[in-house]
Amino acid sequence: MVTRLKGHYGSGIEANSYLGQNFMAVDASLIPELLQVLRDQEQFDYLVDVTAVHYPQREKQFDLVWILYSFERNERIRVKTMIADGASAPSVVAIWPAANWLEREVYDMFGIQFDGHPDLKRILLPDGWKGHPLRKDYGIIQQDQEWVQINLGIESGQ
């Protein structure tokens, strides 16, 4: 499968395996097309998860990860791409409706925008919250003090 995809997309794809688990590092520009191909032609019909990892010291700060599973092949694959802070990623809601809440959570926790998402807003934190807690520069006891003071009436903001 990988050789087939590589033949088609050239050097934009790098396939690898770690501890028996396969993953592909893909150029961000190829993502929407590649994911569509994976679902339509390679039977990866179940989107398990969408998540991100923050590397603040890198130039392209975020790793965006899609975990896919195929019932047909009983196989799992991870697709990874790097995107810069402030850049937006393509939404896959049109390919897998399951991505809706998962992308909202990534947006909520990392502040990554998804192009084409039907209703991109915070999901776990309140709407007016400032900051994205799973970024590495967000401290573990940090809170949106203003929000806490106004909405919970706690003076210290903690």
Place this chain on the structure above:
Amino acid sequence: MIDRTMIDRTVTDRTTTDQAMTDRTSHLELEQHDKTFLDSNELIINMGPQHPATHGVLRVILKLDGEKVLGTECVIGYLHRGVEKIAEHRTYSMFNPYVDRMDYVAAVSNGLGYCEAVEKLLNVEAPPRARYIRVILTELNRLASHMLWLGTHALDIGAITPLFYTFRDREEVLKIFEKYCGARLTTHAFRIGGCLYETYEGFEREVKKFLDFVTPKINEYEELLTTNRIWVERTKGVGKISAKECVALGVTGPVLRASGVKWDLRKAQPYAAYADFDFEIPTGQNGDTYDRYLVRMQEMRQSLRIIDQAVGKIPEGPIIAKVPKVMKPAVGEIYHSIEAPKGELGYFIVSDGSTQPYRVRVRPPSFVNLQALDMMVRGALVADVIAVIGTLDIVLGEVDR
């Protein structure tokens, strides 16, 4: 003193409003012949967050046309504690008890998933004895989780009796947990590399006794519900979801199986010691609330079957593998998932070579399954929303993390 003119004016005002109302009604009638004035009123109401039938702090905003649900929106996050953030500031073994607090009615499953994920990252394997103990406790926990689900789900729909029965019998499972590791709910039963505790004196005998005790009880629950006319009418055809929709929405667990997909991670990608046991994957056909009920009842029987096979032949040997005291997995990423009582529970762990994980992502089954709620209740009645929330078997601790 009453001002006469004021009253007169009010009376005139009312007449004009009445006139306006009649005008508007007739206008509406011209537009929509099949709707009366009252029916065309759209109503937005809140269900929860403090509502006993939402199983925790879930707020569902319902858009209603009379009794009919036009659409829903879930507001979640009331129990958000930032579990994934906490993980980045704890060592691998320090984070272990935190995972119990996600799906707190199936804490053993959460712990199993996490321990196995870290073991994979460390490239160690739990010894056979530990894996058997893990299977027994996890399946007991699946039973406890399904019993709690059955009791509360039936209570929501109006059958009060099953709640008392299931809680009484779930207590026996919790007693075994308590004797094994000291805790009843958030057990922290397993450690990375195996188990910390050896089974107690008479463990196998007690588990066997429990199996003999609980097998007829499951038949008893079924007698109360399966052919009960009220139960059947409240659940049959309610909250239908097809196999295709399940896959598209990422729904897993009993909900997926009730739609006819024979898929269970215990069989598809066996972990722990599940490859050694003989058991079936129960499936349904219609994907409605009734089928999901039947599937879970069958699953409880299959769990008993697995425990019965495992308890007779727990291998001798060590219960924990050689794991360094200070765990520093090599740089890399791993995704490992298990079949929790609610569906696929996955852990995606990124290691940067230090003692603390660089990132832990939990793929919670309840969160993803809850997404299907909107699709399942559209066009149904308000009372069906309760049935569907119950049948999805969500735990808000896991949805919000």
